[in-house]
Amino acid sequence: MPSMKKIALLGSTGSIGTQTLDVIENIGGKFDVVALAAGHNLEFLRRQIRKFHPKYVCISDEHNANILRTEFSDTEIFFGDNGLVELACLDDVDIVVNAIVGAKGLIPSYRAIDCGKRLCTANKESLVMAGEILTERAKETGAVIFPIDSEHSALFQSMLSGKHSEIKRLILTASGGPFWNKDVDFDKIIPVDALAHPNWSMGQKISIDSATMMNKALEIIEARWLFDIPLEKIDVLIHPQSIVHSIVEFVDGSQIAQLSLPDMRLPIQYALTYPERFESPMKPLDLAEIGNLEFCTPNKDKFPAIDLAYRVLTDGGNSPIILNTVNELAVESFLMGEIKFSQIVRFVIQALDEIPKSSVSSLDDILSADRVASEWFEKRIRNR
Numbered sequence: 155m156p157s158m159k160k161i162a163l164l165g166s167t168g169s170i171g172t173q174t175l176d177v178i179e180n181i182g183g184k185f186d187v188v189a190l191a192a193g194h195n196l197e198f199l200r201r202q203i204r205k206f207h208p209k210y211v212c213i214s215d216e217h218n219a220n221i222l223r224t225e226f227s228d229t230e231i232f233f234g235d236n237g238l239v240e241l242a243c244l245d246d247v248d249i250v251v252n253a254i255v256g257a258k259g260l261i262p263s264y265r266a267i268d269c270g271k272r273l274c275t276a277n278k279e280s281l282v283m284a285g286e287i288l289t290e291r292a293k294e295t296g297a298v299i300f301p302i303d304s305e306h307s308a309l310f311q312s313m314l315s316g317k318h319s320e321i322k323r324l325i326l327t328a329s330g331g332p333f334w335n336k337d338v339d340f341d342k343i344i345p346v347d348a349l350a351h352p353n354w355s356m357g358q359k360i361s362i363d364s365a366t367m368m369n370k371a372l373e374i375i376e377a378r379w380l381f382d383i384p385l386e387k388i389d390v391l392i393h394p395q396s397i398v399h400s401i402v403e404f405v406d407g408s409q410i411a412q413l414s415l416p417d418m419r420l421p422i423q424y425a426l427t428y429p430e431r432f433e434s435p436m437k438p439l440d441l442a443e444i445g446n447l448e449f450c451t452p453n454k455d456k457f458p459a460i461d462l463a464y465r466v467l468t469d470g471g472n473s474p475i476i477l478n479t480v481n482e483l484a485v486e487s488f489l490m491g492e493i494k495f496s497q498i499v500r501f502v503i504q505a506l507d508e509i510p511k512s513s514v515s516s517l518d519d520i521l522s523a524d525r526v527a528s529e530w531f532e533k534r535i536r537n538r
């Protein structure tokens with residue numbers, strides 16, 4: 155029997171994390187969960203430890219780590235950022251799944267790549283902040299970066315039908331989130347409305363990113379680096395049913411797409427098992443039942459976030475980091491009721507206008523650009 159692939163799952167208690175464990179359970183006998191890491195949900199993590207018996211665990215704070223140490227004497231318990239770094243580079247791990255939300259995912263992704271692991275990443279923020287550095291380092295270490303994001307999984311699958319040099323255009327589909335076709339006042343949107351995505355059930359941050367369509371900006375940047383495709387060859391198409399997950403157009407005019415019902419377990423499974431495919435318990439797609447698929451161009455006046463991807467990639471340097479950091483902090487502020495929905499993207503634009511440009515050539519430069527952008531935001535929030 156072929157040996158089981160050993161997995162470290164970072165962000166195990168979140169939406170992608172729990173679905174990754176579902177996939178591993180469903181597929182049975184192929185993957186061994188060697189390490190789990192989570193933020194603050196102690197009770198949920200405890201249940202996962204009882205079920206999957208990982209050798210290593212990491213939790214954000216030391217106090218919780220001490221509690222787990224008393225309960226699980228056979229498990230090595232780490233905590234904090236250093237713990238995440240340890241888990242991303244364990245000798246007895248083949249695949250690191252990064253399902254952490256936000257900029258916190260950057261260093262673990264870098265570390266996994268540094269150690270030559272197969273990195274299956276849902277964490278798009280790390281690629282937005284450091285796409286060039288991560289992909290260049292992967293070339294040096296032989297690490298493979300595999301997308302979990304459904305659009306990027308679709309692009310990867312569609313690309314298999316032609317050569318890289320034959321790609322004319324990547325077309326990222328976007329559901330448009332809850333507001334794309336609604337006449338709503340963006341000043342009056344409250345978190346519960348913005349969190350109610352029509353097709354996907356996801357973590358809070360990505361749900362808000364979908365509502366502002368900043369998610370698509372992040373995904374354009376993610377695609378640019380993952381697939382080494384120039385910016386001008388990446389387009390966005392609104393597709394409210396989320397059945398066509400993205401499209402690759404080749405030079406001869408053929409467009410190849412990947413279709414399935416919206417269920418993240420499919421791209422997660424593919425990322426884990428590629429180049430093989432296995433049966434899955436997911437509901438099959440019945441196009442006759444769906445009936446109609448709609449497509450239209452995005453309204454960029456209503457959703458100015460989309461074009462910010464082109465702006466920050468053209469500007470380069472610290473710009474993508476400013477976009478990512480200020481967006482993340484603004485989303486948190488919106489969820490805490492501190493700012494309006496309409497201010498999320500406005501703050502990002504203001505930060506890009508005001509923060510001086512700087513060049514970025516190392517991970518330290520990125521972390522310092524992240525600090526500058528955080529300080530800018532904190533000042534703006536305090537001085538309102």
Ligand code: NAD
Nearest residue numbers: 165166167168169170192193254255276277278356357360
């Ligand atoms: P989530 O909020 O549901 O889960 C986040 C996970 O990260 C949790 O397990 C949390 O405990 C963990 N975490 C947070 N801070 C941590 C820390 N300091 N140390 C260790 N763990 C920490 O988020 P999600 O929706 O699962 O999204 C995760 C990532 O996947 C995001 O980058 C998101 O954009 C991307 N993504 C998600 C979906 C989806 O359907 N949910 C789809 C595509 C891409």
Ligand code: MG
Nearest residue numbers: 303304305373
């Ligand atoms: Mg996506």
